[in-house]
Amino acid sequence: MKIREIAPGEAPPMALLLLADPSKKAVASYLDTSECFIAETDDGIVGTYVAGGISDESAEIFNIAVAEEAQGQGIGRTMLLDAIERYEAKGYLWLHIGTGNSSIGQLALYQKCGFRIDGVIRDFFTANYEGKIIENGIWCRDMIRLVKALQCNTEIGG
Ligand SMILES: CC(C)(COP(=O)(O)OP(=O)(O)OC[C@H]1O[C@@H](n2cnc3c(N)ncnc32)[C@H](O)[C@@H]1OP(=O)(O)O)[C@@H](O)C(=O)NCCC(=O)NCCS
Numbered sequence: 001m002k003i004r005e006i007a008p009g010e011a012p013p014m015a016l017l018l019l020a021d022p023s024k025k026a027v028a029s030y031l032d033t034s035e036c037f038i039a040e041t042d043d044g045i046v047g048t049y050v051a052g053g054i055s056d057e058s059a060e061i062f063n064i065a066v067a068e069e070a071q072g073q074g075i076g077r078t079m080l081l082d083a084i085e086r087y088e089a090k091g092y093l094w095l096h097i098g099t100g101n102s103s104i105g106q107l108a109l110y111q112k113c114g115f116r117i118d119g120v121i122r123d124f125f126t127a128n129y130e131g132k133i134i135e136n137g138i139w140c141r142d143m144i145r146l147v148k149a150l151q152c153n154t155e156i157g158g
Contacts, residue, residue: 001046001075003039003082012036016048020065023129030062039066039079046070049079051087051095059087060096080113088150095148100125102138107146115146 006012017027027050034052038045049064061083066075087095097115099106111117124143125133133140 001039001041001078003037003079006036006038012050013038013045013048016045016065016067017050017063019068020063022133026128027063034062037079037082039075047075047079049083051083053090053092054096057092058094058096059090059092060098064097076109077113080109084113084148084150092150095150096145097147098124098143098145100133100135100140101142101144102133102135102140103144104136104138107144110146113148115148117144118147119145121145 012031014027017031018024021027030050030052034050036048036050039047045067047064047066047070049061051059051061054060061080064076064079064083066079084095095115096118097110098121099110101120121143123141126141
């Protein structure tokens with residue numbers, strides 16, 4: 001599997017991006033200002049992530065998705081590690097990611113990759129997304145913010 005940034009003029013994999021974020025408006029807004037990467041095998045595109053700088057010190061992963069038939073095979077973890085390496089090499093100190101309070105598997109994966117919970121944006125999804133999102137039988141209302149320290153072994157909070 002190879003991970004590469006999409007080429008100028010190459011269309012981002014919208015169906016995959018919408019799997020992770022059902023808001024076309026949100027996807028369009030961060031695609032405009034960030035970098036989009038794809039994970040490819042001989043069978044085609046199996047995953048994607050969108051990330052970019054949000055300040056001099058911090059970058060954020062805005063979207064990460066793996067094709068349904070390819071999930072659970074380590075592709076998500078490989079893309080997260082790719083993002084960590086890439087944004088560390090660019091000189092950023094912190095890599096942020098946000099997910100829903102109901103996204104149990106995602107919260108597990110991000111913490112296994114070294115991200116730590118850094119805050120909660122209460123009612124983010126109820127305020128910004130149409131319709132009620134239910135996942136794992138839980139109402140998705142709040143955004144859990146996570147962050148990973150780059151560049152050194154510094155752990156947030158000691
Ligand atoms: C989230 C997503 C990107 C993960 O990609 P993936 O390729 O399926 O994930 P991986 O196979 O790399 O890793 C899954 C890891 O999470 C762990 N995990 C998943 N659900 C878990 C749970 N409920 N409890 C504990 N661990 C869990 C797995 O055990 C695995 O860890 P391991 O590598 O130590 O075994 C993918 O499932 C996806 O695209 N989902 C839909 C879109 C989405 O929700 N995107 C994120 C929006 S915030």
